[in-house]
Structure formats: structure tokens, C-alpha cells
Amino acid sequence: MSDLCRIAGAIGLAAAACLSPTAGRASDWTIVSVNGTAATGQPQITLGADGTIAGSTGCNSFTGSARFENAMLVVEAPLAVTRMACPGDGLARQEAAILQLLEGETAFTHDPFTGAFTLSRGEDQMALAELAASVFDIDFVTVDGLSGPLNIRQAPGTDAPLVTRVLPGTLLRNQGCEVGDTYDWCNITFLDASGTTGWAATEYLRPAPAAVRAQQGLFDNIGTLECRGSVVGEVALCDYGVARDGDHSAVLVIYDPDGGERVVHFAEGELAYAETAEGTASDVQDSELSGNLLVVTLGQQTYEVPQTVIVGNGE
Template identity: 40%
Template sequence: MRLLCILLALMSLPAAASDWTITAIDGDPAVGAPTISFGEDGISGATGCNRFSGSASASAGSLQIGPGLAMTRRACLGADLTAQEGRLTALLQGDVEMQPDPFDDSLTLVGNGVTARLVPGLPPPPVAAAAFLIVSGVEATLNVRRDASTRSGIVAHAPLGIILRNLGCEARSDRTWCRIGYIDASGLEGWAAAEYLAPASAIRRAGAELFDGIGRLDCRSGASEVARCEAGVARESDGSGAILIYLDDNRRLLLEFRGTSVAAAGADAGDAIATEVQEDAVLVTSGSDRITIPTAMLRGE
């Protein structure tokens, strides 16, 4: 019997959904909004760090997950995310017990010594609260209209991936619309459908020099003397973020961080860097460059 049909039979409630958010693992609150979706022939989702997918089947009260769960290989930032991914990977192997709760519509998965609590639905994209948005989910461009209506005239075509300023979102009878503004010299403003917009990540914002804070760091290139270099930080609500560092000879280094865990990001993601956590700073080595980042800057203090 197909997996989704089994789940529906187990839970004759509105909670019988195909998409779920993992809220707790072994009693600890989940970080990074991990999710799991049950399809007709398998499962897919995210650990909060990497995405996964695999084959699965179900019988009464039990989920059988096939071997060889496929997963992306992004390095997880921080010990919490790394440990969480390890526990979820252990859970999603072999036989997993499913325990629906008809009182709060939650679903608990138990397997291989790991317990995860799930609630129906995926985390809503926090479009309305984001200061900057990117165009997503379109093949090429998104229509920007004069007013919040599909009957209104088109004033621009926003290309996929462009960053726009969020000037406020409103729920209308047909959909939610967001008033957006271009961040270039045109100053163009208009309305766009919210389902084709997403919050601009800290990495994207830092790369576009849209910072939440700026500062100066101690930088050294090769055998040169220590000099002060400019840096800008963009932050996420969970304490992670990105920092863009302006090095000599018009070079830039983009890093992402979670706590004191730092890694190369964006166009620099393929570059190897070394980090050393000191008492009140993180020393980053990238090639011949050595940059000292105060932990206070990473924490927003």
C-alpha cells in the first residue's frame, strides 16, 4: 500500500498531511527548521542543514525506510546542527514506529534510539517580516504591477534571483501581495505576488552589501604588517549570518557563520579556510590572508 495512504488511514484528522515540521528530537527543540515529507513512494525533507530523500513503505503503525538515504553534502555550521543531523540520519533507517497523537495532531517517530516529534505543515516562509526579498519560483521573471492586483498594469519584470526591498505585504482576496522596491538607482516600486518571493538569506544580502552592521578587523596578507580592513555583517534571526571582508588589492572574502563556526560561502565556498577559536575572537586563514574576527561581531554584541 502506498505510504501516503497508510498515513491517512492512521490519522483520520486534518493533521493527516504529507508535509511535516520536526519540532523536537529526543526532547530537545529542533534547530534550523528540519522537515519531512511523505510521498507516494518515499520520503524527503531537510535536517536543518542538508536535504535528504529515500524510498519508504508503511504498514500499520510502522514505517520501513529503504537503505541508502540520499543526502546533500553541505558542511553543517555549529555543533548543534551537526549533532541534530546525526540523530535524524540514525532515525531514518530501517523500521521506524509511528505514533499519532489525536489530541494535538502531532506525529512521533521512534527508531534506532531516536525520537522525533512532528507537527503538520511546513514552516511558513517569513516573507512579510523580511527586510529584503529575492524572486524565486519563476522560470525567468516576475511581473511587478502598479497595484496589488493581476488586473493592474505591469511596471517591470523582476528577474529570478534579484534582491528587492520589502516595503510591506498585504493579504488580499486572491493572494498575498508585497510592495517591493528596487535597490538600484532606478528607485522603481511596485507590487508582486508573495508566493514568488522569499526572504533574502544573510549570504545573499552580505554578497550584495546589504549589511546589518559594519566594522573593522585586523587583517594581514603574507608577511605584511597587520592592517585594518573593512567588513560588513548580515544576520539571520537564529544567530547565524554572513560576513563580507574587504581585503587589499580590491579582493573580497565572503564567510558564513553560526556561533563561532566559520566557513567560506558564496563564490568562495570552494576555497579551503582554516579557523582557530580564541578567547574573544576567531582567527581565519584563507591562503596567505589572516583575519581576526571578534566573537562580539559574530554575536552582534
């Protein structure tokens, strides 16, 4: 599901198919911030395949019905909400803002590189991130879930000396994580020439999507595949690198023998779209399954992509 959302955002399509309860599957989201402040109490939203919406504000639970229309989330009023008193003014304000956004029509925008959505109306907004694999088992992570820079410390703990600060969206290598008393921590390394290392709280780290890793040349596998140009019968070998997400989705970067480069996105094992250079016309894009090969046609180029390149071995 997350890949379909990134694809929708990348090519400017409505993201309703990504989050829509009518898309045929449930989707679970965590609310990472409300009005620029990191969310507390682990608030979540679940959009059911049957058109239901449910979740928690971090204090009370809610349930109701929702649908998507013209890039708007439409929540059918009223939501049924439990009425427990929220401990603290901050949590009460967070709940009020969440429930206000989940009334009627709410606009949303999407970041194709982080997979995050922002729901907004007027001055209120909240950022959502799809619940994903734990960063404990992820090699590359991005900084997310806070409005300002993230503190990187010399040791796992909020009282450890500060090494540096890093902006949201930064891609980092994860060297390993450990459980802490208040926060869990990951030992991270910067990917720039500095090679800076330190510890970051896992609360503000997310698994790096395939689109981000592929953009940086960080691939799960590299190899060659057969490719054909405009000359009938002329076969060549093209180098490739692939970065995979879950749900048999991936970003494949193909390096043509003439020095050209194609970035091809797959969702659920099928061709979703191929990026085109700015200012160029869109190619004809098509694919068909032939045995265990995906035959991908982009304009006058044809690429024979083994299914295992996209989904991995044994998946």
C-alpha cells in the first residue's frame, strides 16, 4: 500500500486509491505530529476496507465512516468517541485538534519520498506515517516525526553529550539499535563524507523507502538484464540496481549501454510507472508477464526483468 501512495504522489495523481477504504484493504497509520508538535500517547488511525475509520487520539478512541472525494478525506459525522478525561492540557489540545480535523472534509498532501501524509484544514494539521517494520531490523532510516532538527548524541540517552543535529528527511545508515528506559535508540552513521556517527531516538526514525534509497544508489541487489533498443533483434545487457519495499514493490534503476538511465517503479509486482526526464515527452509504458519474466516496454526500449529482481528470492 505504501508504494501505491508514493507512486500517486510522485506522478501527481489523487491519493485516494492509497488510503481509500474502498481500495479493498485496511491501512493502519500512526499520527506523528499535530500542529507541528510531536504526538504523544501513540495516536493512530485505521481505515478499513469496509469504509470504516477508527483509531485513538492518544487519549480516547473513536470510530465512524469515511470516504475519499476529489483529494479530500470525508468523514461522515458524527464520530463515536469515548469520553475519558485526558491527563494534561497538551494531550487535551492534541485530541481536540485531531477530532476537529476528522469532521467533514479534510485536505491532504503526500510526500512520495517519506510516504507520509499531512491532513489539514485551516490552521490545524497532522502528519501521518504508515505503520511499518521496526527500525531495529532496517539498514537505512530517515528522520521524521518532528518539526525541527533531531539531536544526535554520543551515547544512547537524553543526557549524553550532543554530537550534532540533523534535519527531517535526512537519510542515515542504521548500525544497530537497543532498548532504553524512556526511548529506544539506534546507532546511526551519516552517508556524507563526514561519516559522523551517533545515537538517535527511534521515535523519530522511519524505515527509508525504496525511492529514497534508489535515489542515493543504495540498492538491495545489482546485476544485469537483457534490453533491446529500436533496432529489431539487437540485444544488449543493461546494468541495474533495485531497492525493494514490502508488498512486492520496488524501484528499479536501469543503466542503458548508451549511458542513459531509466527509473522504473513497481507496485505489487507490476509496472506502476517510469520516470521521465524533465521537459521530455512521456514514453509509451507497458509490461506483460512471460513465464518468470516481466517484459517492460518504455518507448522504443524493451527490458526483460526477472520477477525475482522485483520481489526478491523466495518471496
